[in-house]
Amino acid sequence: xxxxxxxxxxxxxxxxxxxxxxxFLGLCPFxxxxxxxxxxxxxxxxxxxxxxxxxxxxxxxxxxxxxxxHLEYLQIxxxxxxIASLVQFVEMLIQKTSPNLYxxxxxxxxxxxxxxxxxGVAILNIQEKYNFIETTVNGFAAAIGFTLALLMLAGIRxxxxxxxxxxxxxxxxxxxxxxxxxxxxxxxxxxxTI
Amino acid sequence: xxxxxxxQTFIKGIFKENPTFVLLLGLCPTLGVTSSAINGLAMGxxxxxxxxxxxxxxxMIRKIIPDKIRIPAYIMVIATLVTVVDMGMNAxxxxxxxxxxxxxxxxxxxxxxxxxxxxxxxxxxxVLSALDGLGIGMGFALSLTVLGGIREILGNGSxxxxxxxxxxxxxAIIFILxxxxxxxxxxxxxxxxxxxxxxKK
Numbered sequence: 001x002x003x004x005x006x007x008x009x010x011x012x013x014x015x016x017x018x019x020x021x022x023x024f025l026g027l028c029p030f031x032x033x034x035x036x037x038x039x040x041x042x043x044x045x046x047x048x049x050x051x052x053x054x055x056x057x058x059x060x061x062x063x064x065x066x067x068x069x070h071l072e073y074l075q076i077x078x079x080x081x082x083i084a085s086l087v088q089f090v091e092m093l094i095q096k097t098s099p100n101l102y103x104x105x106x107x108x109x110x111x112x113x114x115x116x117x118x119x120g121v122a123i124l125n126i127q128e129k130y131n132f133i134e135t136t137v138n139g140f141a142a143a144i145g146f147t148l149a150l151l152m153l154a155g156i157r158x159x160x161x162x163x164x165x166x167x168x169x170x171x172x173x174x175x176x177x178x179x180x181x182x183x184x185x186x187x188x189x190x191x192x193t194i
Numbered sequence: 195x196x197x198x199x200x201x202q203t204f205i206k207g208i209f210k211e212n213p214t215f216v217l218l219l220g221l222c223p224t225l226g227v228t229s230s231a232i233n234g235l236a237m238g239x240x241x242x243x244x245x246x247x248x249x250x251x252x253x254m255i256r257k258i259i260p261d262k263i264r265i266p267a268y269i270m271v272i273a274t275l276v277t278v279v280d281m282g283m284n285a286x287x288x289x290x291x292x293x294x295x296x297x298x299x300x301x302x303x304x305x306x307x308x309x310x311x312x313x314x315x316x317x318x319x320x321v322l323s324a325l326d327g328l329g330i331g332m333g334f335a336l337s338l339t340v341l342g343g344i345r346e347i348l349g350n351g352s353x354x355x356x357x358x359x360x361x362x363x364x365x366a367i368i369f370i371l372x373x374x375x376x377x378x379x380x381x382x383x384x385x386x387x388x389x390x391x392x393x394k395k
Contacts, residue, residue, distance in 0.1 A: 021372055021373075022372055023226070023296075024222050024223075024225050024226030024372065024375070025222055025226075025296075025300075026222070027221035027222045027225060028219070028220075028221055028222070028305060030221075031218065031221060073277065073281065074277075075299075076273050076276055076277050076280065076299045076302055077270065077273040077274060077277060080269055080273050080302050080303070081266075081269075081270075081273075084266065084269060113303075115303070116222045116300045116303040116304075118303075119299070119300060119302065119303050120296060120300060123296060123299055123300075124296065127296075166384075167387070167391065168384040168385070168387040168388040168391065169380070169384045169387070170387070171383075171387075172218065172380075172383055173380045173381075173383035173384040173387060174380065174384075175380070176376050176377070176379045176380030176383060177376065177377055177380035177381070179376040179380075180373045180374070180375070180376030180377035180380060181373070181377075183372050183373035183375075183376055184368070184373040187371065187372070187373065
């Protein structure tokens with residue numbers, strides 16, 4: 001396995017093609033659960049776990065189930081089924097094995113099914129023709145990029161709560177503008193080649 | 195039942211329950227593809243088609259689906275419809291398909307569609323559900339076109355690919371790049387808040 005390719009994928013998915021700021025995936029939880037750092041850590045952990053496992057499982061399903069039987073056109077249906085049942089399974093598994101973690105992630109787990117970052121990374125992995133290890137690494141790195149963006153915005157919003165924001169901008173409006181400024185900062189990475 | 199009810203079911207999606215600006219649903223395509231008015235409109239129409247057909251289909255089969263597995267059943271219906279739209283666009287509109295790219299398959303996880311299936315189509319008849327889907331879908335398409343239009347004017351000096359200004363205008367390219375999406379959205383939200391405040395007075 002070529003380590004430098006993997007390094008490129010990791011840096012690329014976290015910074016250059018950040019899922020939130022460059023690809024616009026997973027925005028609903030990004031705006032929804034970025035009010036507090038604590039809850040955004042929970043969401044980030046849950047998403048990281050599901051995205052890594054979902055990348056691996058959907059890759060196996062695509063290459064060993066859909067391709068041999070020429071069923072590639074069922075990709076969307078198959079992937080969403082895999083992700084939905086995976087989330088359900090992960091929820092039950094965590095509930096049985098670690099009640100504390102379940103309490104921490106609790107509400108966020110079911111929400112992940114409709115997080116487009118998960119389906120997005122699965123489809124992207126296939127489009128980029130990654131092999132199994134690259135797919136898993138990419139899923140993990142993309143989720144770390146997502147978590148990073150979520151934590152940064154949560155930190156900013158916690159501060160904004162105490163500052164004097166013009167009345168019309170209070171609430172989500174200022175959060176969008178802050179996210180825009182963060183995105184400008186992330187544009188500094190674009191065009192970087194590894 | 196009077197005609198007024200039908201009209202209200204249809205019209206509420208465009209303003210009062212506008213999915214994008216009021217309910218903040220389906221944000222990823224809203225910000226991801228609106229670098230021009232045409233892209234926004236195309237994405238909006240693709241979503242409208244899926245939403246309308248899923249609302250009609252689900253309201254037709256709502257009495258057959260067992261209550262416990264209704265969500266997976268809805269997702270299957272929606273995923274099938276999205277596959278149809280995905281393949282149709284790939285075949286007949288290859289240029290647009292390339293621009294919208296990943297966001298066409300991602301219509302599956304657009305919360306607007308599952309949301310309407312669960313909260314409206316599963317409880318109402320075919321005609322009302324169709325009107326609801328049409329209204330919400332048009333509200334979504336309209337918002338995407340407006341957002342795309344603003345970004346295109348500011349970032350490219352054109353609207354629907356027609357240049358609006360002479361050479362004097364220096365477009366602010368940042369508005370067609372990702373940060374512009376967030377900032378424009380923030381200012382639209384602020385503008386709507388201001389309007390609401392003025393109405394109250």
